[in-house]
Amino acid sequence: MNAVIKRAIEIVGSQSELARRVGTGQPSISKWLNGSEISARFIPSIVMATDGKVSASELLNSIAKAKY
Structure with missing residues (x-):
């Protein structure tokens, strides 16, 4: 789960x-929340x-963590 998207x-x-x-559509948000x-x-x-309240760097870090 992507904690930044959850927040x-x-x-x-x-x-x-x-x-x-x-x-975008709600299905995209759900996918992001679940790691896409x-x-x-x-x-x-x-x-x-x-x-x-959610920064670009937080989002980028969450993407990087999901890859590794």
Whole structure:
């Protein structure tokens, strides 16, 4: 489980709300939460959706940890 995405979901209230704010579908959020790689193009949107409470570096680190 990606703890950073989990925190982003908690900040905005739901997977569906994060998906709406980021410009993707809820199934993508679920996949990210469960370890699928997050496309770099979504990172700025996730940061904005959480009002900076989730940083780009946190997201990048979570992606790197998932790979190894």
